[in-house]
Amino acid sequence: MTVTVQPTQTDKQSAEHYVNEVFEAVKKRNPNETEFHQAVKEIFDSLVPVFATHPEYMKNGILERMSEPERMISFRVPWVDDQGKVQVNRGFRAQFNSSIGPYKGGLRFHPSVNASIIKFLGFEQIFKNSLTGQPIGGGKGGSDFDPKGKSDAEVMRFTQSFMTELSNHIGSDIDVPAGDIGVGPREIGYMFGQYKRLHGGYESGILTGKGLEYGGSLGRTEATGYGTVYFMEEMLKDKGQHFKDSTVVVSGSGNVSIYAMEKAAQLGAKVVACSDSNGYVYDKNGINLETIRRLKEVERKRIAEYTVEHPEAEYHEGCTDIWCTPCDIALPCATQNEIDEAAAKILVANEVKAVGEGANMPSTLKAIDVFQSNGVLFGPAKAVNAGGVAVSALEMAQNSMRLSWTFEEVDNKLQEIMKNIYRNSVDAAEKYGHPDNLVMGANIAGFLKVADAMLEQGII
Structure with missing residues (x-):
């Protein structure tokens, strides 16, 4: 049976003031980033009952630190199209939070990609990854490159240029990207090949969503x-x-x-x-x-x-x-x-x-x-669509052990993870006085694990 916590009215007012104050600071520091503001607002509002009950999170500036990426990388991606013309795109990687594990999150190739979208995705990824129960932190990346209508040769030239820079910032114990919109097996394959070429060794754990022939997981x-x-x-x-x-x-x-x-x-x-x-x-x-x-x-x-x-x-x-x-x-x-x-x-x-x-x-x-x-x-998304990153973490585990699980083994683990995410979200919603509100439940359940890790690791 879940015991509901009952903060006082004064505690609630103090928590609301803190949350609103930090949110206004986020907006001021990140002007015109509407998608990022939206993601932060939804999560912050959900956490008021937590701060009303646990003021230690406010005293240690958890929200201030959690809403600022540990590292935000932006870089030029030059490449040559099939007509011989030089094209230039912009690449991004938001390494948001590594409190519970290496940064983990996909790469999105789409014309709409900008700093705001990458930061909203990376911020959401912190909580989503926490919910899976796997030891993975939050990150996200991508480019405003559009793979639609491009030849395989153009996609290869772009992804090789993109990985040439990104490779300086990733690794199996640092940051492990995967696919997202516009990044499928073709793009992952080209990027993996370029990383291997640059680093002169076979490191299967640096990307997930790989082909089965070179370290991918059944069921991913x-x-x-x-x-x-x-x-x-x-x-x-x-x-x-x-x-x-x-x-x-x-x-x-x-x-x-x-x-x-x-x-x-x-x-x-x-x-x-x-x-x-x-x-x-x-x-x-x-x-x-x-x-x-x-x-x-x-x-x-x-x-x-x-x-x-x-x-x-x-x-x-x-x-x-x-x-x-x-x-x-x-x-x-x-x-x-x-x-x-x-x-x-x-x-x-x-x-x-x-x-x-x-x-x-x-x-x-x-x-x-x-x-x-x-x-x-x-x-809500961070609970419902967490299955992809959950199996990416299982792919990382298989790469580390240098073995492969059957589809049934992976699928059974996925089902269990999704059931646990649902149950943990329900329990958190009930405990903090908002039964049936899975938005709040998922946000709170994901937040608590990361916040506690941040407390134990000091002000970093």
Whole structure:
């Protein structure tokens, strides 16, 4: 039985003042970084009950230190395109917090990448990684390079240039990057090869998400999507519900989306819609996953091509309108802030029962308020999509031991991790007086482990 803590009103006021004061300082120090401000605001507000109960965290400046990266790296990435023209992109790595382990987090290649997005992702990663129970700290990186429409040779030249600089800042006991949007097996392979070339040795633990032929883990490709569904199924079961016989909408059509759709279908759900950055497809008979997988993973085509093979399906231009599709369960698995307040209200009006964030921060703060105030079961990103980094940590463990586990071994470990994340989030929410609020529960559970480690290691 979880015992609820009961701080006094004075304690609450003191905690709120501290949190607001630090947040204003973060905004002043990081002007115009709206995504980073949003991530910090959501987490800070969740932690007021903790500071009201444990003033020692305030006295030791935990939030001030936690919201400032230990190291923020920005660098030039020059490369030559197929026409012989020199191109220049910008690379980033935010090494946010190493209190519980080496920095761990993906690399994102997308035109929208800037310091704000990398810092929001890195800050979120601190708590997500803590929730997995694995010894990994928080970090994130990437570039404003767009791999779409580029030849394999152009992608290779860019990634080799990117890794030439990044290699100075990573290592199996320092910082272990992985993939994210725009960074899949091709990009990871090229970067691993360049690191090996530069360092003159085979260090399998410097990247995760690698190919199975050179140190990758079975189950890593499926991990984020499968983990999303494992978490949501655990939450649904707690309320007497299931994926079975449910209608599901999944945004995106990349790695996370594909395997979330696959696992949801295995559990008896019908997935009726998915999207890419141009638009979405609706198939009342259920999305044909093999078609999506071939279009996106093999042929690298737009999702509009789905209707060529499935003329009964509908293609709609504009990806955000996917949330007008009636469903029982919504899984936003594309990108940040794809569900705003208006979209959330449409989902509620269409009687959505549960929303699980398979992407990083896909719902705005106002959208989350809409879901919670209307009794929609809501699984926050740092808990729901932690499966990918959890299996990345398992890949690191296998690399260290120089062995490989079976798919079943990895998948069983993933299921157990996701169940533990759900249960720890529920327990933290109940203990600090906000039962059923998994946003607060996940933030608090992730925070406590890191904060305690920071206290023990001194002011660094």
